[in-house]
Amino acid sequence: MAILSLQGVSKSFGALKVTDEVGFALEPGEALGIIGPNGAGKSTLFNLITGNLRPDRGQVLLDGRDITEETPMQRCASGIGRSFQIPQPFGQLSVYENLLVAARFGGGLSAAEAPAQCMDILRRCGLARHADRKAGSLPLLDRKRLELARAMATRPRVILLDEIAGGLTDAECVALVATIRAIHAEGVAIIWIEHVLHALTSVVSRLMVLNFGRMLMIGAPEAVMAAPEVREIYLGIEA
Numbered sequence: 001m002a003i004l005s006l007q008g009v010s011k012s013f014g015a016l017k018v019t020d021e022v023g024f025a026l027e028p029g030e031a032l033g034i035i036g037p038n039g040a041g042k043s044t045l046f047n048l049i050t051g052n053l054r055p056d057r058g059q060v061l062l063d064g065r066d067i068t069e070e071t072p073m074q075r076c077a078s079g080i081g082r083s084f085q086i087p088q089p090f091g092q093l094s095v096y097e098n099l100l101v102a103a104r105f106g107g108g109l110s111a112a113e114a115p116a117q118c119m120d121i122l123r124r125c126g127l128a129r130h131a132d133r134k135a136g137s138l139p140l141l142d143r144k145r146l147e148l149a150r151a152m153a154t155r156p157r158v159i160l161l162d163e164i165a166g167g168l169t170d171a172e173c174v175a176l177v178a179t180i181r182a183i184h185a186e187g188v189a190i191i192w193i194e195h196v197l198h199a200l201t202s203v204v205s206r207l208m209v210l211n212f213g214r215m216l217m218i219g220a221p222e223a224v225m226a227a228p229e230v231r232e233i234y235l236g237i238e239a
């Protein structure tokens with residue numbers, strides 16, 4: 001059974017249809033990439049999955065269970081974690097404290113369980129040496145790592161990554177991709193919106209293209225990137 005599926009999900013802001021009959025199923029442990037031009041509705045789709053937005057029509061299912069009416073907190077507790085396009089740590093708290101908040105309130109861990117879990121995630125995300133540093137003072141790569149670590153601390157079975165590689169140097173991108181691959185190897189399913197295509201295609205096994213809120217295509221990354229309509233619309237190359 002699919003871990004997460006969307007069925008005919010639509011959302012408009014006034015007259016602007018931002019999500020138009022989107023439907024797909026994510027298998028347990030799968031990594032799916034989402035690409036599309038600016039304004040195609042990618043982040044909106046994430047907000048519909050996490051419950052930050054409610055669809056006008058359609059359903060969101062987790063393990064076959066309809067969660068369309070559930071709050072973001074309920075969905076987080078059920079195993080949907082996310083990172084934000086613009087990192088949103090508690091800047092005045094330390095890196096460790098940021099994880100603790102996510103583990104206690106998002107992951108439902110007890111005060112006794114949370115510290116060891118948080119230290120483990122900090123190590124896996126390459127942040128252990130920054131544990132006591134104020135989150136607001138981290139350089140960009142480490143802020144991205146913290147965004148990933150905070151999502152991991154909520155103990156997700158599906159993690160949504162929103163343009164997490166944006167703004168990184170090539171070397172930083174390689175380091176972040178290694179961390180994402182390690183998380184995926186643990187069995188966490190991933191949906192990743194990303195403009196940095198080489199990073200995305202080094203992790204995902206399926207790619208979805210969104211354009212004007214519609215799912216233009218979904219399939220193997222090589223086939224999708226080679227499709228004339230994708231090259232024309234996404235890359236601006238005439239077919």
Ligand SMILES: Nc1ncnc2c1ncn2[C@@H]1O[C@H](COP(=O)(O)OP(=O)(O)OP(=O)(O)O)[C@@H](O)[C@H]1O
Nearest residue numbers: 013016018036037038039040041042043044045085
């Ligand atoms: N809360 C909102 N109210 C009104 N319009 C919105 C709202 N959120 C998004 N939009 C509009 O919906 C469209 C899709 O936005 P969205 O952020 O989902 O696109 P995106 O594909 O993630 O873009 P980008 O690649 O630039 O991040 C845009 O035209 C945006 O201005």
